[in-house]
Amino acid sequence: MPSKQTPVVEPVETPISTGSITGQPESRKVHAALTRSSTGTEDLRQLEAGLDSLQSDAVRKSRIDWSRILLPVAALAVLLIVWQVYVSLGIKRRDLVPGPLDVLGQLGTLWGEGKTQEAVWTSLQRGVVGFLISVAIATPVGLLLAQVAPLRRAFGPLISGLQVLPSVAWVPAAIIWFGLTDGTVYFVVFMGAIPSIINGLISGVDQIPPQYRSVGKVLGASRLQLALQIILPAALPGYLGGLKQGWAFSWRSLMAAEIIAVGGSIGFGLGSLLDQGRVLSDMTTVMAAILLILAVGILIELLVFAPIEKRLLRRRGLLAGSTR
Amino acid sequence: MPVVLEHLGKRFGDGAPVLDDVNATIGQGEFVALLGASGCGKSTLLNIMAGLEAPTSGALEVPSDGAAFMFQDAALFPWLTARENIELALKLRGVSKDGRRIKADELLELVHLGGAGDKRPHELSGGMRQRVALARSLAQDRQLLLMDEPFAALDAITRDLLHDELERIWKETGRTIVFVTHNVREAVRLGQRVLLLSSRPGRVVQEWNVSEEHRTDAGLAGQLTGIITARLREEIRRHAQ
Numbered sequence: 122m123p124s125k126q127t128p129v130v131e132p133v134e135t136p137i138s139t140g141s142i143t144g145q146p147e148s149r150k151v152h153a154a155l156t157r158s159s160t161g162t163e164d165l166r167q168l169e170a171g172l173d174s175l176q177s178d179a180v181r182k183s184r185i186d187w188s189r190i191l192l193p194v195a196a197l198a199v200l201l202i203v204w205q206v207y208v209s210l211g212i213k214r215r216d217l218v219p220g221p222l223d224v225l226g227q228l229g230t231l232w233g234e235g236k237t238q239e240a241v242w243t244s245l246q247r248g249v250v251g252f253l254i255s256v257a258i259a260t261p262v263g264l265l266l267a268q269v270a271p272l273r274r275a276f277g278p279l280i281s282g283l284q285v286l287p288s289v290a291w292v293p294a295a296i297i298w299f300g301l302t303d304g305t306v307y308f309v310v311f312m313g314a315i316p317s318i319i320n321g322l323i324s325g326v327d328q329i330p331p332q333y334r335s336v337g338k339v340l341g342a343s344r345l346q347l348a349l350q351i352i353l354p355a356a357l358p359g360y361l362g363g364l365k366q367g368w369a370f371s372w373r374s375l376m377a378a379e380i381i382a383v384g385g386s387i388g389f390g391l392g393s394l395l396d397q398g399r400v401l402s403d404m405t406t407v408m409a410a411i412l413l414i415l416a417v418g419i420l421i422e423l424l425v426f427a428p429i430e431k432r433l434l435r436r437r438g439l440l441a442g443s444t445r
Numbered sequence: 446m447p448v449v450l451e452h453l454g455k456r457f458g459d460g461a462p463v464l465d466d467v468n469a470t471i472g473q474g475e476f477v478a479l480l481g482a483s484g485c486g487k488s489t490l491l492n493i494m495a496g497l498e499a500p501t502s503g504a505l506e507v508p509s510d511g512a513a514f515m516f517q518d519a520a521l522f523p524w525l526t527a528r529e530n531i532e533l534a535l536k537l538r539g540v541s542k543d544g545r546r547i548k549a550d551e552l553l554e555l556v557h558l559g560g561a562g563d564k565r566p567h568e569l570s571g572g573m574r575q576r577v578a579l580a581r582s583l584a585q586d587r588q589l590l591l592m593d594e595p596f597a598a599l600d601a602i603t604r605d606l607l608h609d610e611l612e613r614i615w616k617e618t619g620r621t622i623v624f625v626t627h628n629v630r631e632a633v634r635l636g637q638r639v640l641l642l643s644s645r646p647g648r649v650v651q652e653w654n655v656s657e658e659h660r661t662d663a664g665l666a667g668q669l670t671g672i673i674t675a676r677l678r679e680e681i682r683r684h685a686q
Binding site: 157162165166168169170172173176177330332333335336337338339340341342346350351354355357436437438 | 495520522534536538557561567568570571572573581
């Protein structure tokens with residue numbers, strides 16, 4: 122019962138040894154949470170500063186964690202050794218299952234012919250350009266769909282459906298429409314990446330705490346300001362997830378398109394290299410092309426997306442306790 | 446009179462009314478504590494005053510430029526630093542870039558966070574976050590400041606300090622404050638006037654004036670707290686089946 126609560130009585134400048142507590146009400150100061158507890162602005166400032174430092178965590182210095190680099194390298198080394206040992210046992214014919222050393226040798230040969238560089242450059246260039254155009258198209262569309270309920274209800278299921286549809290399915294249509302040109306390749310990349318990025322952005326927007334919108338409204342943001350200055354940055358973690366997936370879809374679609382559509386004015390990409398290996402029944406070239414496609418994917422993830430994501434999460438205080 | 450509520454009512458859909466016939470006037474520069482148990486529609490009333498929701502009946506008069514609002518959780522944007530959070534409020538108000546920087550620093554200094562402007566919300570303690578949120582709501586530069594249980598989630602030590610802090614800032618800035626709480630002592634500690642809302646439907650059933658003596662004399666404050674608590678409990682008991 123608050124009414125029964127006795128105020129805290131704090132003797133001021135009265136040593137305990139003086140004994141008598143009764144009969145000296147004027148020498149006491151009555152304190153309680155009910156009344157002012159600080160004695161002035163300066164006192165308040167000091168109290169707050171003290172509490173702030175007690176309640177804030179000390180800044181921890183981060184240093185390079187070698188296990189982040191050594192563990193993946195060790196894992197890769199183990200896989201290569203297992204592969205080499207398996208091949209050395211001679212269970213399968215060497216031309217059907219080449220070992221890592223054979224593939225490495227073939228890679229060296231291809232490099233000498235300039236084919237590796239050409240294929241990686243052609244594919245990477247197309248992948249990046251296709252992806253960037255996809256981002257430029259998907260971002261405004263996604264934001265619009267996420268913010269305008271009737272549009273979302275109308276087109277949401279279609280966009281989700283397009284994400285499930287393998288973009289390879291578009292290759293025959295693209296070849297009929299655009300012939301064996303770069304147009305075919307880009308079209309397939311767009312059909313793979315755009316729905317994926319749109320979906321990522323929409324799910325990012327869906328996960329925004331409703332409070333942020335209220336704050337935005339109270340602060341007097343217009344619809345456009347709300348979308349660009351509050352919704353978009355708030356949805357950034359989900360959006361980035363969509364971008365990552367969008368890149369993966371771009372890259373996969375690109376490879377599919379390059380494998381199927383060969384010739385014409387389509388240049389020589391990694392998919393073309395892979396297809397060439399198949400035509401020549403050269404398993405080392407096939408394996409080399411697969412490893413190159415994988416390596417580009419891993420490098421883009423490690424060098425582009427991982428640092429951006431890490432920075433984003435750390436700035437928002439979302440990294441603590443994760444296994445990254 | 447910045448705020449006049451006349452026969453205000455609110456119901457959601459076909460449900461029972463949340464607010465019914467709420468009448469109150471709040472004067473310029475006044476600090477009013479709006480007290481009530483759960484389900485009395487305190488937050489709904491505040492949302493109506495802020496223009497986030499529309500009343501279903503009655504009339505209300507609020508300043509034409511709207512109201513500043515402070516939420517129970519600080520609701521700072523995690524991708525911005527403390528200063529940038531305040532600057533965003535200024536930006537949405539149309540303050541120029543140079544002006545924003547100066548004003549944000551002033552406001553940080555006002556809530557005694559001069560050194561924490563570059564920190565991000567997750568690096569701040571709960572009390573510091575609420576002070577940044579207070580600075581942000583002051584950045585809106587509205588005469589009327591609505592506060593929805595802003596200190597409810599804080600520990601007792603921090604809350605007591607923030608009571609002192611809010612009182613100081615209220616006196617310095619001369620804002621009209623409507624402070625929603627379910628804590629009787631907090632209402633008596635802060636309000637010049639305490640309005641008690643009944644529950645289901647919410648309606649102003651009684652009000653008390655809190656004098657300056659109540660701020661310095663714990664005995665007197667305790668007495669008033671007791672009276673208000675008794676009345677609040679009577680209101681809660683009414684709902685026992």
